[in-house]
Amino acid sequence: MLLCDIGNTTYHFFDGIEHYKKDAKLFDPSSIKEEIFYICVNKQAKELIKPLKNWIDLSTYVDMRNYYETMGIDRVTSCEAIEDGVIVDAGSAVTIDVVKSGRFEGGFIYPGSKAMNECYRNISDALAYSFNFELDLGKMPKNSRDAISYGYLKLLRNEVVSYGMDIYLTGGDAAEFAKIFPYSHIDETLLFKGMKNIMKKANIC
Amino acid sequence: MLLCDIGNTTYHFFDGIEHYKKDAKLFDPSSIKEEIFYICVNKQAKELIKPLKNWIDLSTYVDMRNYYETMGIDRVTSCEAIEDGVIVDAGSAVTIDVVKSGRFEGGFIYPGSKAMNECYRNISDALAYSFNFELDLGKMPKNSRDAISYGYLKLLRNEVVSYGMDIYLTGGDAAEFAKIFPYSHIDETLLFKGMKNIMKKANIC
Incomplete structure (x- = not known):
């Protein structure tokens, strides 16, 4: 059985043993001939997949009463994975969702690190630094790079940690955010x- | 005595009684003939003012040993205004600076509301909402507009309030952030x- 999570930049596959990614711009979904269950937030990919009978859209099987209408199917699906905890899905956006006793309690959306970097750069050239994920978040910053890194990272960390729940970290930038x-x-x-x-x-x- | 704070979008004047603003793109600094003390973070304006003898740059009078080299002169000057507290200057960026017993303790930089709105919009059209400053920040959001508003506002509020100090709110968006x-x-x-x-x-x- 093949599973696929289609995001804006990649098709992420799982064959029950291994997971691997394909570039969303280059991959042709009709090259898959076996039955495959998927979720998709990528509009272009949705159009390509629509006529393919072996691609089965899992979003139609979700009981959406616990969620809200415009909530991304990727967030909904992550919430279905756990019974209790806070999920941090770090991709082009960072989504933070709280699940208690198997029930979605709400969540919020924060910019991903690439988008936030661009945001600071657009405000001023003087803020065009990469984030320092190794920053000591216990100290008030006294230089520009740390001042934006603290603004981005400390505020997010404190909010997530304040829930006092198990933290589940996923998404393309999970390794960076693990710091x-x-x-x-x-x-x-x-x-x-x-x-x-x-x-x-x-x-x- | 005339004072002027020159930002990227406005010349902000104070004549000892009233304060008023002029558009930075339209204002001609040589139209002022009396002595005027200023600080300036606007590169174009700096060039215009350089040859004018009656414009006196206050940045050369600051004891910078308490600050850091690349810190904006506007942030430094705000810190000189108070003995104890946290300053939230809400403009194109939101700068947050902590002063204890007249000494700068450090600070951080967060995107201004316009820049952050653009940031979310650049991630996805589905996040192109204005922020809800009236949001109940005590509740986890269950819709997209609240999810980005909470991400932007709750995290900033909690960080600033966590210092347990008097909060001084200034800058063009001060009235919005007062909420x-x-x-x-x-x-x-x-x-x-x-x-x-x-x-x-x-x-x-």
């Missing part, structure tokens, strides 16, 4: 666990 | 107080 969440569970396949749980609940596996 | 800092001192002329203190210390007034 500010040292006690988190890093799980690149969290979304696939959510997909499997959706399939179990819907009795399709 | 998330209801117990702050709003002071549009904070920078001019800092300028006066610099002049007193340097014995030039």
Whole structure:
């Protein structure tokens, strides 16, 4: 059984043993001939997949009553993966979602590191620094690079840690963000666990 | 005595009684004939003012040993205005600076609301909302507009409030940010107080 999480930049596959990614711009979904279950937030990819009968959209099997209408299916699926905890999915956006006793309690959206870097750069050339993920967040900064790194990272870390829950870290930038969440569970396949749980609940596996 | 704080978008004047602003693109600094003390973070304006003898640059009078080299002169000047507290200067960037017993303890830089709005919009059209400054920050969001508003505003508020100090709110967006800092001192002329203190210390007034 093949699973696929289609984002804006990649198709992320899981074959039950290994996971691997393909560039969303280059990959042709019709090259897959076997049955494949997917979620997708990528508009272009949605159009390509629509006519393909072996691609099965898992979003239609989710009980959306616990979520909200415009919530991304990737966030919903991550929430389905855990019973209790806070999920930090660090990609082009960083989404933070809280699940208690298997129920979505709410969440928020923070810019991803690339977008936030551009944001600071657009304000002023003087703020065009990469973030320092190794920064000591216990100290007030006294230089420009640390001043923007603290603004971006300390505020996020404190909010997430304040929930006092297990932290599940996933997404393309998970390894970078692990530096500010040292006690988190890093799980690149969290979304696939959510997909499997959706399939179990819907009795399709 | 005339004071002027020159930012990227405006010349902000204070004549000892009233303060008023002029558009930085349209204002001609040579139209002022009397002695005027200024600080400036605007490169274009700096060039225009350089040959004008009656414009006196206060940045040369500041004891910079308490600050860091690349720190904006506007942030430095605000810090000179207070003895104890945290300054939130909400403009194109939001700068947050902590002063204890008249000494700069460090600070950080967060994007201004316009820049952060653009940042979310650049990530996805689905995040192109204006911020909800009236949001109840005690509740986890369950819709997209609140999810980005919480990400931007709650994290900043909690960090600033966590210092347990008096909050001094200034800058063009001070009135908006007052909604998330209801117990702050709003002071549009904070920078001019800092300028006066610099002049007193340097014995030039």
